[in-house]
Amino acid sequence: MDHFLQGRHWAKVQRDLGRSVHEESGEGWRYLAVEESNPAGKLLYVPYGPLADTLEAFDAALASLTRLARACGAVFVRLEPVSAGFTAAEADSVLRSRGLRPAPANLQPELSWIVDLDRDFKDVLADMKPVNRNLYRNIHKKGVKIRSSQDPAEISVLLRFLHLTAARNGFKPQSDEYLSQVARTLMPVGAATLFIAELDGAPIAAALAYDSADTRTYAHAALDDAHRKLSAGIPLLVTLMADAKERGLQHVDLWGVAPADQPDHKWAGFSAFKKSFGGREAAYPGTWDLPVNKLRYGAYQLARKAAQSGKTLVKAVRAKLGR
Structure with missing residues (x-):
């Protein structure tokens, strides 16, 4: 699947919003990276990328991102390798072995719901709940x-x-x-x-x-x-x-869904809605950080953890005081 967040049109959206965007490619890999900032300083964000055909191509993309980060003064690269020559199950070991660390939170959904269109549309309809098919056919009434x-x-x-x-x-x-x-x-x-x-x-x-x-x-x-x-x-x-389907597209991505084993998840309601149209779950590795200026990145991580500990302490005191 080719994600719109790594496409040239999305690059233009970002530029039109006044952001600095970098687009690079090589043999079997490409990426769109947006310059952003956070308490650590400048960072490069690669939404649902880089895209790579093989693990070797992914390594080449990481090398390119590292050079780019150093050239523009970014402290780290934040990336989401949804298609990079390895599976979501392999991601933890593959990414950690290359010096990446899990980001504090996922920026894009880690689970998505895909409806495949590379078949007759009547078969797509057949996979939906009957009420969905009936509403589609009869809503004009x-x-x-x-x-x-x-x-x-x-x-x-x-x-x-x-x-x-x-x-x-x-x-x-x-x-x-x-x-x-x-x-x-x-x-x-x-x-x-x-x-x-x-x-x-x-x-x-x-x-x-x-x-x-x-x-x-x-x-x-x-x-x-x-x-x-x-x-x-x-x-x-x-x-x-x-x-x-009429335009020749092969998939519809219904975007983020909640894990099936978390019925109380805040997305559970609209996840059930999306799944009522048939389809399959797509699992992604999540959001990861590639430190480039390791000293500043380490200081950022320490400051962030200290702030989190302070918030946890305040909540505990308030709970004890009944506030």
């Missing part, structure tokens, strides 16, 4: 129509629903400015598509998808709670998949 758009101005439809969902569920969505810039960069070149469900001509749900060479990623979705009983989000997602 309830007056709901679904259309797609590549007009960046229509991102406002999704933004409005995201604000409503955030207020209802108490989470903080990505900023309007960020998603609006993503839309302005990606939608005109066909690298992002907005799907809108409408009831009597008025939007009631929307979903934004990003495309790479072979995969469509279901990135953002929200709906108007006033019409929740219509379950428009289900036929909206199936339409997104059918459109991807």
Whole structure:
């Protein structure tokens, strides 16, 4: 699978947001790295990369990233090797043997849910729960129509629903400015598509998808709670998949899901929703750090652990005092 976070269109998104981006490649490997900063100083972030065909190619990519980090003054490289010549099960030993360390937290999901489209679409539908198939085939009988758009101005439809969902569920969505810039960069070149469900001509749900060479990623979705009983989000997602199939894409990535053995995970609800469309789990190695300036990286790690210990102590004291 070719991930959009390592593609040239995403590189342009980052540059349009004012960030410094590096794109390098060699025999069997390539990466997109974004300059960022944290308390340690400058770092290079490689989202879902580097991409490498073999372990030898992965080593060449690491060498290139190390040289780049030194050249631009980065303290470390933060990377997520989803396709690097080894499996997720082998990742811990492979990465530690090369001097990498687990990052404090995963930036991108460690588990994703993939629906494969390299077959007749009726077989894709057959893998879904019956209610999903029926809603897709019959939602028009309830007056709901679904259309797609590549007009960046229509991102406002999704933004409005995201604000409503955030207020209802108490989470903080990505900023309007960020998603609006993503839309302005990606939608005109066909690298992002907005799907809108409408009831009597008025939007009631929307979903934004990003495309790479072979995969469509279901990135953002929200709906108007006033019409929740219509379950428009289900036929909206199936339409997104059918459109991807028509465009010749081979996979739909439904993005992060919770581990199956953690029913109380905060993602459990929408993980069950995603799995109702059929598909398979994809496990990734997670987020890792490659220290380049080892002295400064070590100091950063010590400071971070001290801060965490302080927070834990404060929580324990408050709990004991009943606060």
